[in-house]
Amino acid sequence: MMYTYRELADLLQSHGIADAKTEAAWLICKFCGADRAAILTNGQKKWESAELDAAVRRRCERYPLQYIIGEWEFFGCTFRVSEDCLIPRPDTEILVEEALKILPQNSVICDLCTGSGCIAIALLKARPDLRAMAVELSDTAIKIALENARLNGVDDRLILLCADVLADGVDKLKTLMAQENIASFDVVVSNPPYIPTKDISTLEPELAFEPKMALDGGADGLKFYRSIVKNYTSVIRGGGCMLLEIGADQARDVCALTEREAVVIRDLGGNDRVVRISL
Numbered sequence: 363m364m365y366t367y368r369e370l371a372d373l374l375q376s377h378g379i380a381d382a383k384t385e386a387a388w389l390i391c392k393f394c395g396a397d398r399a400a401i402l403t404n405g406q407k408k409w410e411s412a413e414l415d416a417a418v419r420r421r422c423e424r425y426p427l428q429y430i431i432g433e434w435e436f437f438g439c440t441f442r443v444s445e446d447c448l449i450p451r452p453d454t455e456i457l458v459e460e461a462l463k464i465l466p467q468n469s470v471i472c473d474l475c476t477g478s479g480c481i482a483i484a485l486l487k488a489r490p491d492l493r494a495m496a497v498e499l500s501d502t503a504i505k506i507a508l509e510n511a512r513l514n515g516v517d518d519r520l521i522l523l524c525a526d527v528l529a530d531g532v533d534k535l536k537t538l539m540a541q542e543n544i545a546s547f548d549v550v551v552s553n554p555p556y557i558p559t560k561d562i563s564t565l566e567p568e569l570a571f572e573p574k575m576a577l578d579g580g581a582d583g584l585k586f587y588r589s590i591v592k593n594y595t596s597v598i599r600g601g602g603c604m605l606l607e608i609g610a611d612q613a614r615d616v617c618a619l620t621e622r623e624a625v626v627i628r629d630l631g632g633n634d635r636v637v638r639i640s641l
């Protein structure tokens with residue numbers, strides 16, 4: 363098939379894709395080797411390639427653009443993404459910003475449910491003085507996180523641990539901390555799965571292609587917060603804190619899981635997005 367930029371945008375829009383113009387430009391850039399300026403100024407030019415055809419077909423099935431392109435930007439860093447990990451969301455950048463505001467020099471952080479590694483890696487890249495451990499259950503996601511750490515030049519300061527945050531993850535983490543001479547973390551960060559199981563199928567069709575284990579927070583969406591708040595405060599130093607991304611309607615429930623001081627931080631859209639629990 364051959365498409366002008368406009369024709370491709372119209373096709374994507376007819377399949378329910380909201381930001382169709384931006385996505386049309388992304389696809390032409392990636393699969394016809396064009397740059398954005400050339401696409402926008404050559405409105406009549408017909409673009410074609412076998413790769414573009416395959417990508418457009420997939421995108422019209424609402425397969426995520428990020429997986430088609432194979433990489434995505436988060437907090438100014440490039441991350442490789444695949445069906446093995448959640449796509450990093452701009453909503454999560456607020457958690458990174460909050461962490462950067464409070465982390466003292468030479469802090470050691472821990473990222474639970476790291477997925478692509480985006481939170482830990484963005485923090486390490488922004489602050490060369492930091493070190494991190496990151497925990498993830500999926501071994502295929504761990505491989506992506508490692509690749510992303512290398513891509514962003516922070517792999518010498520990140521230790522990845524394959525473990526289940528809901529089961530014996532905390533014990534494995536403590537063993538690893540002892541081996542690495544880390545007495546405690548300054549901050550534990552996490553964007554755990556938090557969608558109630560029954561809600562997953564009602565969301566945007568793209569989410570059907572993301573790993574269910576990265577989205578599913580159990581019957582009430584709070585399964586991971588319960589385990590994290592109960593088990594992981596023990597690895598944080600006094601005066602440190604925990605920063606948890608939450609769904610927009612979960613602030614009250616997550617704050618109720620602890621007796622410690624809990625502060626809710628909103629995102630740019632005005633939604634509750636992060637809970638900070640201080641130790």
Ligand code: GLN
Pocket residue numbers: 448449450451454474475476477478479480481552553554555556575576577
């Ligand atoms: N921490 C990763 C992210 O924020 C993965 C989160 C997850 O799998 N729930 O994108």
